[in-house]
Amino acid sequence: MGQETNLCTIIGSGPAGYTAAIYAARAGLKPQLFTGKEPGGQLMITNDVENYPGYPEGIMGPQMMADFQKQAERFDTEIFSEMITEVDFSGPIHKLMSESGREILTHTVVISTGASAKWLGLESETRLMNKGVSACAVCDGFFFKGQEVIVVGGGDTAAEEATYLAKLCPTVHLLVRRDEMRASKIMQKRVLNTSNIQVHWNTSTVEVLGEEEVTGAKVINNVTKEESVINGSGFFVAIGHKPNTGIFKDWLEMNEAGYLITGADSTTTKVPGVFASGDAQDHVYRQAVTAAGTGCMAALDAERYLAANEII
Numbered sequence: 439m440g441q442e443t444n445l446c447t448i449i450g451s452g453p454a455g456y457t458a459a460i461y462a463a464r465a466g467l468k469p470q471l472f473t474g475k476e477p478g479g480q481l482m483i484t485n486d487v488e489n490y491p492g493y494p495e496g497i498m499g500p501q502m503m504a505d506f507q508k509q510a511e512r513f514d515t516e517i518f519s520e521m522i523t524e525v526d527f528s529g530p531i532h533k534l535m536s537e538s539g540r541e542i543l544t545h546t547v548v549i550s551t552g553a554s555a556k557w558l559g560l561e562s563e564t565r566l567m568n569k570g571v572s573a574c575a576v577c578d579g580f581f582f583k584g585q586e587v588i589v590v591g592g593g594d595t596a597a598e599e600a601t602y603l604a605k606l607c608p609t610v611h612l613l614v615r616r617d618e619m620r621a622s623k624i625m626q627k628r629v630l631n632t633s634n635i636q637v638h639w640n641t642s643t644v645e646v647l648g649e650e651e652v653t654g655a656k657v658i659n660n661v662t663k664e665e666s667v668i669n670g671s672g673f674f675v676a677i678g679h680k681p682n683t684g685i686f687k688d689w690l691e692m693n694e695a696g697y698l699i700t701g702a703d704s705t706t707t708k709v710p711g712v713f714a715s716g717d718a719q720d721h722v723y724r725q726a727v728t729a730a731g732t733g734c735m736a737a738l739d740a741e742r743y744l745a746a747n748e749i750i
């Protein structure tokens with residue numbers, strides 16, 4: 439007897455992956471879900487989630503992901519704590535290879551591998567993660583209401599995070615490593631016209647300061663080489679995200695930054711039976727609730743594909 443072919447295999451275990459699993463399982467597709475190396479995805483490094491509807495008191499990110507997982511398992515999703523390391527989308531049946539050498543054959547694939555925030559790579563940044571260091575102002579900004587904060591970066595994300603925080607905080611220090619911002623003109627204008635955003639040009643972070651929680655940052659002026667300290671209880675790193683899509687580069691269309699390209703109003707990719715959802719595909723909204731939404735769409739698209747091809 440040959441190897442069994444899955445109806446639906448899901449790669450990734452953030453809100454998109456688990457939501458796809460819930461829908462696929464309830465549709466009788468007996469999905470297998472591979473969690474990847476960071477089970478639960480970016481929400482595992484978020485404290486309170488207060489903007490996901492249905493949790494009026496908010497919920498801790500890791501707890502929320504445990505609940506997502508429980509709900510997916512309740513409907514018979516088979517979960518593997520493994521990475522998918524290789525894919526082969528050359529035939530009508532798709533092949534996936536896991537890190538342990540398992541080969542998976544599947545009619546449909548839902549990609550929900552997410553994106554990872556880029557970090558500066560400082561020891562102090564890692565140590566103070568969730569103790570004032572964050573990569574998401576929309577998620578964590580509220581906890582710094584009324585306090586002085588620091589944002590690092592000069593792109594659209596940093597500009598957006600700084601203007602968002604400026605509505606909550608008396609002073610936002612924006613650290614830009616060059617003498618100009620990479621952000622679009624309109625975003626730059628918005629930053630420069632916001633009176634409580636103080637831009638520190640040519641400035642890089644030497645160290646995030648604080649023992650138990652962030653108290654500020656030691657910075658260096660890249661031109662004068664002068665070091666100084668900027669106070670702040672929040673330290674937001676906004677130097678970009680990297681979608682986790684490397685293993686698909688030979689098979690699927692992606693934009694310059696590596697985000698997977700899907701059809702209009704759907705999660706279809708150029709490969710029949712392969713669907714993309716969540717932050718691996720969405721570089722604009724990047725919220726748990728939107729990721730869950732596209733995960734749902736991907737499962738529905740997979741189900742329709744299987745029915746249209748008379749596989750179910």
Ligand code: NDP
Pocket residue numbers: 557558590591592593594595596598615616619620621642676677678679695721
């Ligand atoms: P970008 O790659 O555009 O910008 C990253 C910024 O971080 C740059 O200013 C870069 O500096 C700086 N940076 C990188 N590494 C470091 C470091 N180690 N230390 C200090 N600074 C560093 O990323 P974004 O996330 O801002 O944007 C990604 C894409 O998403 C862009 O295409 C953007 O336009 C888009 N986007 C659009 C939005 C919108 O339209 N509303 C909102 C958010 C993003 P340098 O310039 O010197 O390299």
